[in-house]
Amino acid sequence: MISEPFLKASPILSTLVSNGHEGYFVGGCVRDLLLQKEIHDIDIATSATPNEVMKLFNKVIPVGIEHGTVIVRHEGESYEVTTYRQDGEYTDHRRPNDVRFVTNLAEDLRRRDFTINALAMDRKGRITDLFHGQEDLEKKLIRTVGNPEERFQEDALRILRAVRFSSQLGCTIQKDTLEAMYAIRSQIQHLAIERITVELTKLFQGQHVAKAIQYIIDLRLDEQLPIFQAGYSNIFKDMKDKIIPLQSFAEVIAIFHLLEPTIKIHDWTRNYKCSNNIKNDALKLINAYHFYQSNGLNNWLLYILPKKLWAGWMRTVFVIDNTTIQHELLQEISASLPIQQRSQLDLDGNDLMDWFPHRAKGKWIKNILEEVEYLVVTMQLVNEKKLIKEWVLCNRQEPN
Numbered sequence: 162m163i164s165e166p167f168l169k170a171s172p173i174l175s176t177l178v179s180n181g182h183e184g185y186f187v188g189g190c191v192r193d194l195l196l197q198k199e200i201h202d203i204d205i206a207t208s209a210t211p212n213e214v215m216k217l218f219n220k221v222i223p224v225g226i227e228h229g230t231v232i233v234r235h236e237g238e239s240y241e242v243t244t245y246r247q248d249g250e251y252t253d254h255r256r257p258n259d260v261r262f263v264t265n266l267a268e269d270l271r272r273r274d275f276t277i278n279a280l281a282m283d284r285k286g287r288i289t290d291l292f293h294g295q296e297d298l299e300k301k302l303i304r305t306v307g308n309p310e311e312r313f314q315e316d317a318l319r320i321l322r323a324v325r326f327s328s329q330l331g332c333t334i335q336k337d338t339l340e341a342m343y344a345i346r347s348q349i350q351h352l353a354i355e356r357i358t359v360e361l362t363k364l365f366q367g368q369h370v371a372k373a374i375q376y377i378i379d380l381r382l383d384e385q386l387p388i389f390q391a392g393y394s395n396i397f398k399d400m401k402d403k404i405i406p407l408q409s410f411a412e413v414i415a416i417f418h419l420l421e422p423t424i425k426i427h428d429w430t431r432n433y434k435c436s437n438n439i440k441n442d443a444l445k446l447i448n449a450y451h452f453y454q455s456n457g458l459n460n461w462l463l464y465i466l467p468k469k470l471w472a473g474w475m476r477t478v479f480v481i482d483n484t485t486i487q488h489e490l491l492q493e494i495s496a497s498l499p500i501q502q503r504s505q506l507d508l509d510g511n512d513l514m515d516w517f518p519h520r521a522k523g524k525w526i527k528n529i530l531e532e533v534e535y536l537v538v539t540m541q542l543v544n545e546k547k548l549i550k551e552w553v554l555c556n557r558q559e560p561n
């Protein structure tokens with residue numbers, strides 16, 4: 162029953178227990194174990210106070226003592242060990258205002274969002290399930306622990322989490338939970354945007370993303386999100402029947418933009434506070450998509466599209482055009498490219514200045530380099546300095 166990552170973490174529970182405290186694996190890791198899904202992080206709940214936890218373990222990082230969380234490092238892994246607690250209200254929509262430590266597991270589980278996330282497991286693999294979480298997992302049902310309105314008022318991110326879990330697990334959202342989500346939905350506007358972006362990323366990665374998008378439309382959740390708020394309800398509706406699981410938020414943005422070209426990539430990345438990596442990847446996906454639209458699959462496309470974006474680009478083309486592109490074809494074209502990057506060109510700025518000694522440095526150098534690069538990549542010119550020189554001297558006597 163207990164799988165490898167739990168075995169690796171179980172000495173932490175043993176240390177807690179042998180020192181007179183309680184310790185359990187809790188939340189998402191127990192849910193994912195029961196679903197036989199890959200476990201990414203293991204969280205531990207304990208009756209020990211943060212100070213007690215810090216005394217018991219050698220390597221600790223006090224990340225959020227006021228919220229009861231200490232990271233314990235063990236055999237190269239990090240584990241969040243959190244004292245049993247009840248959250249106060251989240252008036253800033255990021256963290257609870259105050260946290261009250263409690264002494265028993267039941268009270269800690271009661272403050273959690275959904276029954277499927279309110280499961281605990283001891284080091285022997287025995288499950289504590291006070292709210293029929295296992296039954297709901299089997300029925301694939303998302304249901305809040307206790308009063309749904311209270312749970313969503315405490316943290317409106319849970320509204321998006323419910324939809325995200327429906328995408329990841331294929332769950333249906335229980336009726337009362339769904340009604341509360343609809344009633345409380347305007348609170349989403351006050352959430353920190355970074356938290357929303359994380360949820361949307363996970364939502365689009367889920368195998369059942371189409372189901373999640375239907376919930377977004379039915380509950381009109383998009384009206385609470387940046388940009389969509391301004392009345393772009395077409396975007397989710399347009400993608401509903403075509404969407405497939407996406408890997409990165411760059412693909413999500415690229416698809417949003419292709420469905421609503423009046424909104425630029427940088428509007429999405431600014432509003433959703435994306436990293437430069439996401440922004441650059443989204444721009445590359447879009448450039449490659451437009452180039453493909455006008456020219457089809459050719460050398461230049463493969464030259465401008467980094468290999469790490471191939472899969473995302475193929476998904477983008479599939480969602481927008483319903484066209485499947487064979488990976489082997491991309492592989493074949495890429496392998497046949499005469500150069501992979503500008504530095505492999507048998508020409509640089511110094512060559513050009515030698516060939517045109519009377520011309521002042523200027524934009525013409527960049528223009529010729531780009532032109533030659535395109536000709537070489539598309540096999541219209543051989544990548545040999547002698548031949549490139551001939552071409553340049555014949556064709557580019559006039560500065561441009």
Ligand SMILES: Nc1ccn([C@@H]2O[C@H](COP(=O)(O)OP(=O)(O)OP(=O)(O)O)[C@@H](O)[C@H]2O)c(=O)n1
Nearest residue numbers: 188189190204272273274275278279316318319
């Ligand atoms: N707004 C939230 C966020 C988290 N939790 C509780 O804290 C646990 C851990 O939170 P987190 O790691 O953020 O989510 P997971 O459910 O573990 O999902 P993931 O697989 O994305 O980590 C959840 O299972 C849930 O019990 C909650 O009640 N309310």
Ligand SMILES: [Mg+2]
Nearest residue numbers: 188189190202
């Ligand atoms: Mg987790």
